[in-house]
Amino acid sequence: MRTAAATAVATKYLAPDNAKVLAIFGAGGQARSHFQTMNKIHKYEEILVWNHTTENGEKFCKEISKTFKNVRFCSNAKEAASNADVIVLVVSSQTPVLKGEWLKEGVHVNSVGACRPTWREMDDECMNQCELYVDSREGALKESGDIIMCQPKKLINGEIGEVIDGRCKVDRNKKTIFKSLGIAAEDLAAGHLVWKNLGSEI
Ligand SMILES: NC(=O)C1=CN([C@@H]2O[C@H](COP(=O)(O)OP(=O)(O)OC[C@H]3O[C@@H](n4cnc5c(N)ncnc54)[C@H](O)[C@@H]3O)[C@@H](O)[C@H]2O)C=CC1
Numbered sequence: 709m710r711t712a713a714a715t716a717v718a719t720k721y722l723a724p725d726n727a728k729v730l731a732i733f734g735a736g737g738q739a740r741s742h743f744q745t746m747n748k749i750h751k752y753e754e755i756l757v758w759n760h761t762t763e764n765g766e767k768f769c770k771e772i773s774k775t776f777k778n779v780r781f782c783s784n785a786k787e788a789a790s791n792a793d794v795i796v797l798v799v800s801s802q803t804p805v806l807k808g809e810w811l812k813e814g815v816h817v818n819s820v821g822a823c824r825p826t827w828r829e830m831d832d833e834c835m836n837q838c839e840l841y842v843d844s845r846e847g848a849l850k851e852s853g854d855i856i857m858c859q860p861k862k863l864i865n866g867e868i869g870e871v872i873d874g875r876c877k878v879d880r881n882k883k884t885i886f887k888s889l890g891i892a893a894e895d896l897a898a899g900h901l902v903w904k905n906l907g908s909e910i
């Protein structure tokens with residue numbers, strides 16, 4: 709849940725205010741936790757789901773349709789991406805599933821998968837069209853294949869912490885990416901929340 713919470717915070721600071729359509733790429737554990745947190749940031753009118761296997765994608769759609777009515781499975785990744793204001797990539801892919809040529813103006817992309825230096829989930833065009841924000845510069849330059857392998861070399865606009873505390877200004881009209889890899893501060897915050905809610909039990 710802490711990964712999905714971090715994505716939701718990044719979306720709050722980077723996505724267009726009036727985001728109406730959310731696309732989720734993937735249908736596993738992270739897709740489920742992201743469905744829960746993302747709905748707390750925007751009131752989405754529609755959720756589009758793409759998954760590389762139709763069976764799991766449709767199963768995920770059926771599951772979330774119990775609490776969110778307007779959800780639709782897209783067998784075509786382009787259809788999901790090109791209609792979205794906010795995109796969440798939560799796939800275990802080693803090659804790009806998102807192409808820059810599909811992106812709408814002002815879209816915000818949360819890239820949560822591709823956590824290894826040789827793995828990608830976004831193509832070079834996607835990387836080069838967007839302003840890039842990360843959880844940690846140090847981590848991103850060591851672990852993110854999308855950043856390490858991007859041609860030409862991609863500059864990082866800022867860490868999300870710098871955006872939140874005002875050191876880094878964001879133009880929400882531009883296309884943005886939040887590259888998530890996970891940082892210890894998220895584990896500490898999650899642990900603190902659990903500890904606080906245990907109350908007198910410990
Ligand atoms: N950034 C972060 O802090 C974190 C990142 N992750 C990453 O998020 C990703 C998703 O994690 P989970 O949902 O827990 O995994 P999961 O195994 O529950 O789901 C993986 C999803 O990726 C899809 N998939 C598998 N191979 C694929 C391929 N070749 N192309 C396209 N889709 C493919 C599956 O159909 C499934 O929908 C993983 O890459 C994981 O390493 C996970 C936790 C934290």
Ligand SMILES: O=C(O)C1=NCCCC1
Pocket residue numbers: 823889890891
């Ligand atoms: O922060 C985490 O937890 C993870 N990050 C990337 C790889 C999967 C787990």
